Amino acid sequence: MAKEEKEKGATKKSKKATIKSTQSSSQPRGAVEFEGILTIKLRRGLDLKACDVTGKSDPYVYFASGPDKNDVSNLYPGQIVKSEIVEQTLNPVWDQSLMVCVATTKSDILHLEVWDWDRISEDDFVSFSFYLIARWATII
Numbered sequence: 125m126a127k128e129e130k131e132k133g134a135t136k137k138s139k140k141a142t143i144k145s146t147q148s149s150s151q152p153r154g155a156v157e158f159e160g161i162l163t164i165k166l167r168r169g170l171d172l173k174a175c176d177v178t179g180k181s182d183p184y185v186y187f188a189s190g191p192d193k194n195d196v197s198n199l200y201p202g203q204i205v206k207s208e209i210v211e212q213t214l215n216p217v218w219d220q221s222l223m224v225c226v227a228t229t230k231s232d233i234l235h236l237e238v239w240d241w242d243r244i245s246e247d248d249f250v251s252f253s254f255y256l257i258a259r260w261a262t263i264i
């Protein structure tokens with residue numbers, strides 16, 4: 125899917141869908157020193173929303189680390205990561221490890237968005253959540 129299509133779809137589908145639109149928007153300004161890398165072990169999802177006419181979805185997850193739970197603009201590419209797509213299920217099993225760069229371990233938020241991949245039309249927003257990274261961080 126082209127960058128322009130992703131940006132258009134994210135804006136059109138949901139105001140909460142911020143991570144996808146950030147990836148193809150303006151470049152971040154200034155330099156950022158990262159304190160660390162967060163490893164995310166994405167296991168599975170349960171009872172996700174059905175977005176396709178088949179009664180299933182093709183879910184995938186975006187994760188982004190940033191300072192504000194409501195604003196993920198101006199993030200560097202290393203601060204955003206996308207999971208694989210699991211086709212035709214409401215109970216996806218990813219069993220995947222993903223890594224995102226974290227600028228400030230004490231205060232940054234991990235944003236999570238679940239999307240339904242669509243072959244022909246724009247992807248559908250499924251759900252979102254956010255977490256304080258410091259709650260899980262193991263500082264070595």
Ligand SMILES: [Ca+2]
Nearest residue numbers: 176182241242
């Ligand atoms: Ca789909």
